[in-house]
Amino acid sequence: MNVIEVSELTKKFGSFTAVDHISFDVKEGEIFGFLGANGAGKTTAIQMLCGISNPTSGKGTVAGYDIFKENEQIKHNIGYMSQKFSLYEDLKVWENIRLFAGIYGMNDKEIKENTRRLLKQLDFESERDTMVASLPLGWKQKLAFSIAIFHTPKIVFLDEPTGGVDPAARRQFWEMILDAAYKGITVFVTTHYMDEAEYCDRVSIMVDGRIDALDTPHNLKQQSQAQNMDEVFRKLARKAKRIN
Amino acid sequence: MGKSVLTSPAIMIDVRDLHKSYGHTVALAGVSCSVNDAEIFGIIGPDGAGKTSLFRILASLLLPESGSALMNGVDVVKDYEKIRRMIGYMPGKFSLYQDLTVEENLYLFATVFNTTIEENYHLVKDIYQQIEPFKTRRAGRLSGGMKQKLALCCALIHKPEVLLLDEPTTGVDPVSRKEFWDMLRQLKKQGISILVSTAYMDEASLCDRIALIQKGRFLGIDTPQGIISSYRRSLWSLHAGNVRGLLKSIRSYPHVRSCFAFGESHHVAVEEGFSERDFQQYLSSKGYGQIHLEPISPTVEDFFLDMTIDN
Amino acid sequence: MSQFNAFVQKEFYHIFRDKRTLLIILGMPIVQMLLFGFAMNMEVTHIRTAVFDPSPDQSTTQITRRIEANPYFDVVGQVHSEEEVNNLMRQGAIDLAVIYESGFHRNIVHSGEAQIQFIADASDPNRGTVATNYVTGILAGYQQEMMQLQTIPFHINTETRMLYNPQMESAYLFVPGIMGLILMIICTMMTSVSIVREQEQGTMEVLLASPLKPVTVLMAKTIPYTVLSAINVASILLLSFFVLNVPIRGNFLLLLFVCLLYILLSLTLGLLISTLVKKQLDAVLVSGIGLMMPTLVLSGMIFPIGNMPLVLQWSSYFVPARWFITAVRKIMIEGQGIMTVLPEIGILLGMTVFLAVLSILNTKKRLA
Numbered sequence: 001m002n003v004i005e006v007s008e009l010t011k012k013f014g015s016f017t018a019v020d021h022i023s024f025d026v027k028e029g030e031i032f033g034f035l036g037a038n039g040a041g042k043t044t045a046i047q048m049l050c051g052i053s054n055p056t057s058g059k060g061t062v063a064g065y066d067i068f069k070e071n072e073q074i075k076h077n078i079g080y081m082s083q084k085f086s087l088y089e090d091l092k093v094w095e096n097i098r099l100f101a102g103i104y105g106m107n108d109k110e111i112k113e114n115t116r117r118l119l120k121q122l123d124f125e126s127e128r129d130t131m132v133a134s135l136p137l138g139w140k141q142k143l144a145f146s147i148a149i150f151h152t153p154k155i156v157f158l159d160e161p162t163g164g165v166d167p168a169a170r171r172q173f174w175e176m177i178l179d180a181a182y183k184g185i186t187v188f189v190t191t192h193y194m195d196e197a198e199y200c201d202r203v204s205i206m207v208d209g210r211i212d213a214l215d216t217p218h219n220l221k222q223q224s225q226a227q228n229m230d231e232v233f234r235k236l237a238r239k240a241k242r243i244n
Numbered sequence: 245m246g247k248s249v250l251t252s253p254a255i256m257i258d259v260r261d262l263h264k265s266y267g268h269t270v271a272l273a274g275v276s277c278s279v280n281d282a283e284i285f286g287i288i289g290p291d292g293a294g295k296t297s298l299f300r301i302l303a304s305l306l307l308p309e310s311g312s313a314l315m316n317g318v319d320v321v322k323d324y325e326k327i328r329r330m331i332g333y334m335p336g337k338f339s340l341y342q343d344l345t346v347e348e349n350l351y352l353f354a355t356v357f358n359t360t361i362e363e364n365y366h367l368v369k370d371i372y373q374q375i376e377p378f379k380t381r382r383a384g385r386l387s388g389g390m391k392q393k394l395a396l397c398c399a400l401i402h403k404p405e406v407l408l409l410d411e412p413t414t415g416v417d418p419v420s421r422k423e424f425w426d427m428l429r430q431l432k433k434q435g436i437s438i439l440v441s442t443a444y445m446d447e448a449s450l451c452d453r454i455a456l457i458q459k460g461r462f463l464g465i466d467t468p469q470g471i472i473s474s475y476r477r478s479l480w481s482l483h484a485g486n487v488r489g490l491l492k493s494i495r496s497y498p499h500v501r502s503c504f505a506f507g508e509s510h511h512v513a514v515e516e517g518f519s520e521r522d523f524q525q526y527l528s529s530k531g532y533g534q535i536h537l538e539p540i541s542p543t544v545e546d547f548f549l550d551m552t553i554d555n
Numbered sequence: 556m557s558q559f560n561a562f563v564q565k566e567f568y569h570i571f572r573d574k575r576t577l578l579i580i581l582g583m584p585i586v587q588m589l590l591f592g593f594a595m596n597m598e599v600t601h602i603r604t605a606v607f608d609p610s611p612d613q614s615t616t617q618i619t620r621r622i623e624a625n626p627y628f629d630v631v632g633q634v635h636s637e638e639e640v641n642n643l644m645r646q647g648a649i650d651l652a653v654i655y656e657s658g659f660h661r662n663i664v665h666s667g668e669a670q671i672q673f674i675a676d677a678s679d680p681n682r683g684t685v686a687t688n689y690v691t692g693i694l695a696g697y698q699q700e701m702m703q704l705q706t707i708p709f710h711i712n713t714e715t716r717m718l719y720n721p722q723m724e725s726a727y728l729f730v731p732g733i734m735g736l737i738l739m740i741i742c743t744m745m746t747s748v749s750i751v752r753e754q755e756q757g758t759m760e761v762l763l764a765s766p767l768k769p770v771t772v773l774m775a776k777t778i779p780y781t782v783l784s785a786i787n788v789a790s791i792l793l794l795s796f797f798v799l800n801v802p803i804r805g806n807f808l809l810l811l812f813v814c815l816l817y818i819l820l821s822l823t824l825g826l827l828i829s830t831l832v833k834k835q836l837d838a839v840l841v842s843g844i845g846l847m848m849p850t851l852v853l854s855g856m857i858f859p860i861g862n863m864p865l866v867l868q869w870s871s872y873f874v875p876a877r878w879f880i881t882a883v884r885k886i887m888i889e890g891q892g893i894m895t896v897l898p899e900i901g902i903l904l905g906m907t908v909f910l911a912v913l914s915i916l917n918t919k920k921r922l923a
Binding site for chain 2 (some may be wrong): 557558561565568569572601604737757758760761762763764765767890920921922
């Protein structure tokens with residue numbers, strides 16, 4: 001079953017085509033790597049999939065809902081976290097959990113139970129009353145991810161979730177992602193770490209607003225006769241003409 | 245004196261036992277290193293390890309609590325005005341004027357350093373030519389890679405002796421990162437010493453020497469090769485058919501010290517007494533098939549992981 | 556080109572490329588002037604009036620009845636002593652008191668002359684003036700009718716007293732007030748915000764790490780905002796002269812000099828604020844709201860300083876706008892020369908030097 005189906009999706013800003021007729025499907029429980037150089041159009045594409053930005057043309061469904069007409073339903077069925085914004089720094093750990101759970105309409109009892117369970121899972125019980133600002137980055141990102149999937153969404157969108165995180169925490173983070181995927185949550189992730197692209201079931205590479213390649217990491221490496229994803233990426237992205 | 249110059253390269257930056265903390269948070273817990281003339285020296289570590297504090301102290305923007313730092317013999321605290329003429333500094337955050345054009349930014353920074361674009365154009369020519377087609381575009385509308393190129397031009401335009409680049413490649417895609425490092429190689433050839441920090445471990449191999457930093461301390465200072473050869477354990481790469489729960493199973497094996505995912509394989513660091521055959525059998529007994537196990541040489545990242553587990 | 560000039564040029568680029576902010580800076584004074592001008596001309600109604608008539612007779616009854624019949628007045632009742640009038644006035648229960656002399660009609664008949672007194676609450680000078688103008692008009696109408704009916708010529712002497720604001724600082728006075736407020740807020744806010752923005756965006760870090768002196772950066776910031784403020788002074792003066800018909804009685808150059816001095820003072824205050832705050836929002840709050848209240852309340856712009864408790868009177872000495880507004884009133888409205896405004900000029904100059912020294916001392920060579 002596909003949780004994301006997109007066909008000929010396009011977004012124009014004036015004469016500039018940020019996303020140029022992209023089509024792809026993402027299967028349920030899949031980890032889908034969404035790669036591309038800076039300015040290739042990744043962020044715009046994600047905004048359209050999350051229902052924050054309306055496409056200029058094309059069609060698509062996310063979690064079974066139409067991205068044109070059913071933005072609100074989409075928002076209830078997805079989770080989102082990015083490197084830039086994930087948590088409120090001036091709120092405590094439990095206050096952040098409470099806030100986001102509340103936003104997704106959980107009742108007090110559910111929130112209470114789930115908060116306890118989550119803190120235990122993360123081994124964070126002692127940090128319950130810690131201000132998020134004073135947590136190390138790796139911990140913040142782990143917490144942010146847990147909160148993004150707290151309401152068990154069908155899909156979670158991760159926009160460069162591991163930028164700047166130390167190597168050990170980065171791997172722990174990916175272990176959490178794999179765990180979530182095993183539980184059936186579809187993961188849609190962007191990253192600049194090419195070794196992380198290897199953890200994905202399938203990877204798409206965006207160049208100049210189009211999807212230039214889409215396959216398993218194994219096949220991509222074979223097709224472009226590359227040792228690793230870094231090489232694949234460089235070979236493809238080098239073709240980019242657009243500089244913006 | 246003359247003899248030592250012949251045998252060992254001149255030291256450009258000399259850092260001794262720097263300490264810095266903000267309230268209860270320790271940013272630098274005593275770091276020392278020296279950077280040679282015309283060397284690319286990498287400070288490699290995650291966010292919050294203390295990289296930015298070190299750069300700011302060297303750029304004379306922060307006062308250390310104790311310790312000293314000399315740049316070509318000039319003290320960064322006492323002679324901060326001299327230091328500011330010697331260095332080209334690129335802070336971590338993109339710090340050009342977003343509402344000025346490419347051209348206007350470069351012009352402004354040339355003027356700030358009492359020079360002209362023409363005077364040192366040869367230094368920035370190769371880099372500037374790449375962004376020149378967009379010279380009338382506002383800096384805020386450039387892509388990440390181009391912003392970094394412009395920032396580098398602005399930091400170079402006064403012909404500094406030392407370049408201090410704090411995480412220049414963060415958030416930049418792999419292609420632009422590669423190009424950026426190629427530029428640094430070119431600058432090194434022109435005799436500029438470069439101190440550069442990064443959170444990307446794979447960039448370590450592009451430096452002449454590196455210092456790995458974590459929690460305000462250096463874990464090791466050496467050439468990338470030297471760092472790798474000081475790795476104390478034997479390392480194995482492991483592929484397996486179904487991976488669910490594999491990490492846990494590997495970690496619970498007695499002689500395994502650590503196991504981390506590295507792309508499509510797992511890197512397994514093992515203690516003495518490890519036997520390849522026993523381990524294969526153990527995994528088969530747990531129900532994992534298509535096991536492919538081979539010894540590999542470590543990367544800087546393996547070293548870093550090993551060191552941080554120690555802490 | 557020198558470092559300094561290059562920097563000034565850059566500041567102008569910042570200003571002209573941020574069209575929206577530029578529009579606000581240049582449009583705000585115009586909107587404020589028109590708003591105040593309009594508000595000042597608003598109709599005054601429901602003037603609460605008390606009548607003290609020690610010896611009611613046909614004349615006083617007729618006059619009182621005319622006042623009662625006038626739609627602008629609400630006669631709240633008769634009082635029985637001047638003291639009562641004072642009490643009501645102090646409580647703010649009435650706006651106007653009409654006081655007849657004893658034997659009003661008899662005096663008209665016998666000597667052809669009678670006394671009537673109007674006392675108005677002038678703490679709102681506009682309302683006070685309008686109230687006495689209306690009531691004087693009613694009285695004049697009465698006199699005219701009586702003259703036509705009766706052959707004996709007579710005259711009613713009116714005495715008008717303004718309470719709480721005896722100098723009758725009236726409608727014109729808001730022009731210097733607006734200038735004091737607008738220039739203070741725009742200058743301090745724009746300079747402090749533009750400096751703090753460089754700190755927030757990280758450009759200050761690069762500038763600090765360069766041979767450029769931090770003081771040069773600060774000084775270069777003041778030039779463009781001086782120019783903008785000069786434009787504001789011009790638009791305020793033009794509007795007040797041509798649209799609101801406020802005269803400029805004194806020396807025009809002297810007026811411009813005082814404005815320039817005040818602009819410089821506000822700019823240095825902005826520099827000082829920028830050395831004390833870390834975020835753009837704080838800069839806006841401190842220079843906007845933090846300065847707005849004291850400037851509005853303690854400058855004499857709205858409330859006469861003479862009627863304030865002593866502590867507030869003393870505090871007003873520290874409000875630059877107070878001295879600026881006084882000086883501008885003297886020059887613009889009263890038409891006085893340089894000699895009379897020397898104290899104000901001296902004080903403004905002193906404040907400017909003090910703030911400039913303080914902000915230079917407070918300028919950091921390094922990151923905090």
